[in-house]
Amino acid sequence: MASYFHIPSTDTSQAKGALGAVGPPASLEVLATVRRYERGQAIYGQDDSAEFWYRVVSGLLRRFSIRPSGRRQIVDFLQAGDFFGFAGGDELHGFCVEAVGIGTVVASYPRGRAEALADSDPRVGRFIRQMTLSAINRLQGQIRILGRTRAPEKVGSFLLDMTTRFAGVDGARLLLPMSRYDIADYLSLSVETVSRAMTDLQDRGAIMLAGTRQVTIVLHDVLDDDSGDEPLASRDTAARTLLLGGGPCTAARSSPSGRGV
Amino acid sequence: MASYFHIPSTDTSQAKGALGAVGPPASLEVLATVRRYERGQAIYGQDDSAEFWYRVVSGLLRRFSIRPSGRRQIVDFLQAGDFFGFAGGDELHGFCVEAVGIGTVVASYPRGRAEALADSDPRVGRFIRQMTLSAINRLQGQIRILGRTRAPEKVGSFLLDMTTRFAGVDGARLLLPMSRYDIADYLSLSVETVSRAMTDLQDRGAIMLAGTRQVTIVLHDVLDDDSGDEPLASRDTAARTLLLGGGPCTAARSSPSGRGV
């Protein structure tokens, strides 16, 4: 974290998914402006115009929106290498992006020039498509998690998902970069329920907690398990799918890898 | 629905969001192969290889995955003009796609040739980026909905979201193209709870039901309301955001338009 304003190459000290490993093309990178953000500082706001694309150089960001009720819903956690800010056509973002910790560095790209570059340089276009696809994968992963019905399952699959993105040297140990409040707003749970789910998973021997942020995964299958022991939920739906659906959609999958659209 | 196998242009008889209105470039369209699917028939399965991109010509599809417990989770509803099937880099989809109703027509594009075309033809590349962005918008919309805590709110925001996508001639009337079971698996609720939420919204005067599929929106703000009357949820979180967050993220938004990344 020494040089803040130079060498905007991605910090790959953290383990990353297979996709985001490759950096942006040099022709795109010359457009970059790099800036450092403090804890809680906003990169952009909910009603700001989408004039830039962004890339996380190092640190962690949260993308969220505030509901009329005051509830904060976190839609995405962004780490080194992740792109964000490419809006859906009209001018507004619709979301806020904030730095979670201190020393978060973000590169920004002028939207118009970046899009023009994507037209002229196939590598840039392909890269942008890759970035949007990894964004889609992250969103689908969160939908998978939000789709679980009970809190320990949500927290469990969240931890597994984080392991694939924020894992330390050995795969089982995980250093959570965000607070319980962030996790709660990401999973649409109350902080108390997140806390209870953590201790529940620990009591069941699925994880081990060292302090509040360090988690060691012990039993993967318990975290991934969405069958509340015996009762396999939604028998009706499953049965209907088996009868009507046909095809290979009936087979259950074991490993959760959010791919494809 | 007369000509099944020719003129694969998008059926725009249904109202669409602003983005998907423009059709695919002609250079991409020459690669298309069009096919018709019956009710419940699979376009591809969970572990099929992602050799094609697809576009919905007419009808409705559901994209989902089956959990080990047997629960079906619907990740996306796809209608005329929507693209799908561009996987996240590796070879598998990870999801199933099925036709919801009868007479669903889908165009498929060989993946390799379509990607090559995206490199050589900027219009195709831009179009693909547009399609991925609208996919992102759909996913973010679902995350917003799944983030709500109580069933009537989920169903209410779901109905509003569907109105923007499946609205009839006048904006308030909505003809649901999917069953209660589909809605339940989309919102991660039980069918009974969806049904109860519908009647609850009707009792409160927010909607009017004519039969089971036709819904008339009466009070938008009730459907969009996520504050359970008085108690504004997560005071802690909101207060913390107000104090720490800073920036324009504190302002609440009224209209739910899922834009931006």
Add this chain to the structure above:
DNA sequence: CGCGCCATTGACAGGTGTCAAGAAACGTGG
């Protein structure tokens, strides 16, 4: 008419949000 499928409603147990209190971790200043 009988038979699936879909939709609705009721009863009940279990899980989660809320409110409240207390413990632990962290930063700051003395």
Add this chain to the structure above:
DNA sequence: CCACGTTTCTTGACACCTGTCAATGGCGCG
């Protein structure tokens, strides 16, 4: 170094909501 305030995290009690199980009615179709 310790005291102190703030923030974060955990745990408990209780009301409410949702999933489950069960029963019923509507609807299309052979």
